[in-house]
Amino acid sequence: MKKILVFFMILASVSAVFAGGSKESTSSEKTGAYTWILTESDDSILPGVNPLEVKGTITAAGSSTVFPLSERMIERFKNEGYSDNITLDSIGSGAGFERWAVQAESDISNASRPIKDKEVTAAQANGREPIEFRLGTDALAVVINPANDFASDVSLAELALIFSTAKKWSDVNSSWPSEDIKRFIPGTDSGTFDYFVEEVFNKDKEPILSAANTQLSEDDNILVRGVEGDKYAIGFFGYAYYAENSDKLDVLSIEGVEPSSATVDNATYPLARPVFMYSSANIMHEKPQVAAFIAYYLTYVNEEIRDVGYFPTAKEDLDKAKMNWMKAMEGKL
């Protein structure tokens, strides 16, 4: 009995090791023709895409912030007739680039921060010259429990205190209760974490990671649950996760500005940041379905983005993304 149990325990751990280690084969099914291109287009720059004609699989991975938006676009893409498989993994921006640039396994990398130099180098070593597609803007939401009746607006300096050396709420503001601050933050592999550290701690990870009572997770739903369940909790993540859970969470104003489409559009909200998608010309040539999906995404993203909980980017940024697409596909269409 015991031997059998031990054997199964070993077996289980072995299978876990193999599951983690196996590389997905990057099957490059060349469909050759660009039959999905329509003569008429809903976009002034990009060609029209007919999802019915798009064949072949697509793999995308990366930021959990971008995840809800990509999920929505994939849903729409499928509703309009795309019938193959798109895998979309929510693993964090850093992990997304690891998979796209270093391992060269995925076709598209979602990111809530721009690509880093060393990631560009890694991608080039794999023959992938990164192309950036700006998708929209996120207002990083700092959220608290609805039962929290003392905090509603914090300055960036207070925010830095809350997520680092302050042990109790009263350490930040003497009129706040003398209760431990429970922190729920995105994991170190996440673009949201990187962005927050850059904006609030001037790129120094030490203070935020040394703080007591800190839970880190790449899964934003774990953070939502944590803040939802504790009166003295605070956390931050992409605005979409707040929008989806606005009945369970309250959002803080930063420097007197509440995140909203008005404050993001006029650039007064201090924690607004761009969200991106990355791919490369050679991937788009080898797998035309990837090019089709990106073109479709960029064409219709503004029709969906507000509903998901993010904010449309300025027209010139989106146009630049579309021009990047046209440049990548030059001579192929």
Added chain:
Amino acid sequence: MKPDIDASFFEKNLSKTLQTKELFIKGLLNFFALISIGVTVGIVYILSVEAFLFFSGGEVSILEFFSSIQWQPVIKKFGILPLLNSTLMTSLIAMLVAGPLGIFAAIYMSEYASNKFKAKVKPILEILAGIPTIVYGYFALTFITPFLKNIFGNDIVDVYNTASAGIAMGILIFPMIASMSEDALSAVPIGLKQAAYGLGATKLEVSTGIVLPAAVSGIMAAFIVGLSRAVGETMIVALAAGAGSNFTFNPFKSAETMTGYIARISGGDIGYDTVDYNSIFAIGIFLFFITLVLNIVSQKIIQRYREIYD
């Protein structure tokens, strides 16, 4: 076991083809047995190599690894104690739940229950052991934690805490302990019990005074296997115990365990040459070492305390 005389007798008299067939089957079975050993050796090898990289990188000393109470590899804090502490805490809580439950259930099944009842209940217990651990994880998160909050107060109990994870784990391993203890209790020779009954002992006296002491080695072995299962359990603690290292002895605070950390860090695709990546192997080999020691101890206990009545 007595040497089997019959086998050699048949071997001499078997026909040639049958003998080769036997040899073939013997070889095949041998091969399968070797696979399991080979796999174990392979795991230990990989774990050792990667863990060696972790310690030889110059950023971590073994002394710091075992003495510092801060674990945060990204900012070069490498003390395994907070993770080890919460692993031990969740396991201890699990054993506090599973131990008494398991023994009582085992005594009831082997001494009191009718055969008909036993035949029905044992499979049900085994179903309990077959529930996927992720279900237990959500059970801990969405049932046990709110339950604890109701009893001890909302502000005392964290959303993620080691107590709820430990209790769920206790429920998970209790059938295993019950089943193994029941095997041990049933193996006690009937003559012993009959002698006690003959001397006028009651059922309770026989169960606790005769059967339990006679089966103690098997029960202790069951406990230790249960404990090593608890130490290695991942999904429940990853979901319910918390996602940040925390050196605390308060079971209502969140604290990440060793397995929870491995699960969280390897959840995304982390860079292969980073400290985070190597750190999970250092923790892995340490975990392996703990369960290995527990298994050796349980073997020794069985050998040492086994009461032989034949």
